[in-house]
Each structure stands twice: as structure tokens, then as C-alpha cells.
Amino acid sequence: MDLIDQMFAAAREAQSQAYAPYSRFRVGAALASANGKIFAGCNVENAALPNGTCAETAAIAAMIASGERRIHAILVFGQGDLLVTPCGGCRQRIREFADEETRIHVAGPAGVRASFTLAELLPHSFGPDHLGAGGANQ
Numbered sequence: 001m002d003l004i005d006q007m008f009a010a011a012r013e014a015q016s017q018a019y020a021p022y023s024r025f026r027v028g029a030a031l032a033s034a035n036g037k038i039f040a041g042c043n044v045e046n047a048a049l050p051n052g053t054c055a056e057t058a059a060i061a062a063m064i065a066s067g068e069r070r071i072h073a074i075l076v077f078g079q080g081d082l083l084v085t086p087c088g089g090c091r092q093r094i095r096e097f098a099d100e101e102t103r104i105h106v107a108g109p110a111g112v113r114a115s116f117t118l119a120e121l122l123p124h125s126f127g128p129d130h131l132g133a134g135g136a137n138q
């Protein structure tokens with residue numbers, strides 16, 4: 001299975017576990033890390049609504065907890081007719097561990113519907129380099 005197929009399968013499985021009783025909008029995400037491992041997550045809502053978290057955030061947390069620091073590519077598996085692209089906050093969270101050319105695939109049940117680079121979704125972004133700290137390299 002190629003990397004996109006692996007991310008698709010992992011994101012679809014995560015989406016099926018989404019906890020979204022309030023929006024009823026289930027999202028899964030899966031990323032491939034620099035060394036080719038797949039990390040997945042789903043949205044987890046909360047009765048105190050602002051405390052809900054996005055699928056992409058969960059996938060990134062899983063990667064970090066395993067000790068990795070670089071996103072090679074990420075796939076978002078959503079529902080509905082519109083493309084489910086990462087929200088603004090998640091674009092910035094992806095930015096922390098990716099670069100301008102990192103691919104962001106947007107998928108639905110029928111497969112990948114569109115692919116973007118991070119620079120397309122978050123142009124002229126602010127990142128770890130601005131703080132001169134090396135960010136993910138530390």
C-alpha cells in the first residue's frame with residue numbers, strides 16, 4: 001500500500017471513532033512522519049464547546065508523543081459535499097512540524113478529492129524560524 005493509501009485507511013478508521021455528538025461532523029486525520037510511520041486522530045468534542053479538539057491536532061499529538069518531529073504529509077478525512085480542509089488553527093499547528101511543500105490531502109469516503117501544499121493553505125506563515133529557536137529541530 002502506498003503512503004497515501006495508508007494515510008487514507010488510517011484517517012477513515014479514526015473518523016469512524018470520532019466523538020462529535022454536538023456538531024455531528026466527524027473528522028479523521030492521518031499523517032505520515034518523516035520516517036514513514038502513520039499517526040491518526042479524530043475530533044473529540046466537549047459539552048463545554050470551545051474545549052473540543054480537531055482531528056489534525058490529535059494526529060500531531062500522537063506523532064509528538066512517539067518522539068517524532070516532522071510531518072511528511074497529512075490527510076484529512078471529512079464528510080459532506082464541501083472539501084474539509086484544516087481549520088486555521090490546525091494549519092498553524094501543522095506548520096510547526098512541516099515546511100512549505102508539505103502535502104495536505106483532503107479526502108472523503110470516495111477517496112482523495114484535492115491536494116494542497118502547506119504554503120497554499122497558509123501563505124507567508126509565521127513559524128519557528130521567526131523565533132530563531134529552531135522549533136522542531138530542538
Ligand code: THU
Nearest residue numbers: 023025027043054055085086087
Ligand atoms: N474539525 C476537525 O476536526 N478538523 C477539520 O479540519 C475541520 C473541523 C472538527 C471540529 C469540530 O469537532 C467539528 O469538526 C465541526 O467543526
